[in-house]
Amino acid sequence: xxxxxxxxxxxxxxxxxxxxxxxxxxxxxxxxxxxxxxxxxxxxxxxxxxxxxxxxxxxxxxxxxxxxxxxxxxxxxxxxxxxxxxxxxxxxxxxxxxxxxxxxxxxxxxxxxxxxxxxxxxxxxxxxxxxxxxxxxxxxxxxxxxxxxxxxxxxxxxxxxxxxxxxxxxxxxxxxxxxxxxxxxxxxxx
Amino acid sequence: xxxxxxxxxxxxxxxxxxxxxxxxxxxxxxxxxxxxxxxxxxxxxxxxxxxxxxxxxxxxxxxxxxxxxxxxxxxxxxxxxxxxxxxxxxxxxxxxxxxxxxxxxxxxxxxxxxxxxxxxxxxxxxxxxxxxxxxxxxxxxxxx
Numbered sequence: 139x140x141x142x143x144x145x146x147x148x149x150x151x152x153x154x155x156x157x158x159x160x161x162x163x164x165x166x167x168x169x170x171x172x173x174x175x176x177x178x179x180x181x182x183x184x185x186x187x188x189x190x191x192x193x194x195x196x197x198x199x200x201x202x203x204x205x206x207x208x209x210x211x212x213x214x215x216x217x218x219x220x221x222x223x224x225x226x227x228x229x230x231x232x233x234x235x236x237x238x239x240x241x242x243x244x245x246x247x248x249x250x251x252x253x254x255x256x257x258x259x260x261x262x263x264x265x266x267x268x269x270x271x272x273x274x275x276x277x278x279x280x281x282x283x284x285x286x287x288x289x290x291x292x293x294x295x296x297x298x299x300x301x302x303x304x305x306x307x308x309x310x311x312x313x314x315x316x317x318x319x320x321x322x323x324x325x326x327x328x
Numbered sequence: 329x330x331x332x333x334x335x336x337x338x339x340x341x342x343x344x345x346x347x348x349x350x351x352x353x354x355x356x357x358x359x360x361x362x363x364x365x366x367x368x369x370x371x372x373x374x375x376x377x378x379x380x381x382x383x384x385x386x387x388x389x390x391x392x393x394x395x396x397x398x399x400x401x402x403x404x405x406x407x408x409x410x411x412x413x414x415x416x417x418x419x420x421x422x423x424x425x426x427x428x429x430x431x432x433x434x435x436x437x438x439x440x441x442x443x444x445x446x447x448x449x450x451x452x453x454x455x456x457x458x459x460x461x462x463x464x465x466x467x468x469x470x471x472x
Contacts, residue, residue: 250365285438286440
């Protein structure tokens, strides 16, 4: 049983699970699924808010969101330990070939060690991806008013045009990065 | 009997329920490989249907659930109708959206994945989350 659960779950299981989180949160407390807002709440809790309108609100009213983020971490702990896979990640042959040229080979982990291990963070490539990528995520999601959870899942489920525009923009940005810029970043070795 | 103060059990549940919801979501993200940098690359390179299947089926289930909830007329404990909050469309939707998309492709992670991966045992995520917090802070101080 554990063996079956430890293998990766197909999209038609995990997708609906994710979709069910929408009504789950509505029923639990009329909450709208979203994760990037947690970045705002954490900032509001930490910075001297009076100086910045964006952080001058009572973040404690959005406590549920921080609890949800905490739950995300716990879910990760459970899935990453008890349900951890034993086999190497299987990827498309073309991707495998492409990544091999940059010294990246899949292991059992969902993310490449060559890019995101603690040692890799000390390389220019790793630092650029982690810090640059993080800055873009934190800035971009808030500027857009949501991330893939808030816009692509909740927003599209509730048929909201802004979320369709946002999702298309997410994809466009990702495509530009993947095809035009990432090859140069991955080639950095220092 | 005093019905005005929430019981201890009530207060504990009001906290626990959101943690459990997050854990459900986190397990789905990790076991469903949504947190996988490789699956994201396959998505942007059109080498796999997986991520499209995840998002598509998630939206289908979410949309159906919202229709059912609306039809049921269910109200929350505060008497308000249950409904998702409204999103606004502005310049940031596109520009911010594209910026996030770029970061999404670089890290292979959206905010939810960052938290789930941190829990799953990848300490480097803490660096990315810290950078994201700085990014949000920068947005907060720059915006008019």
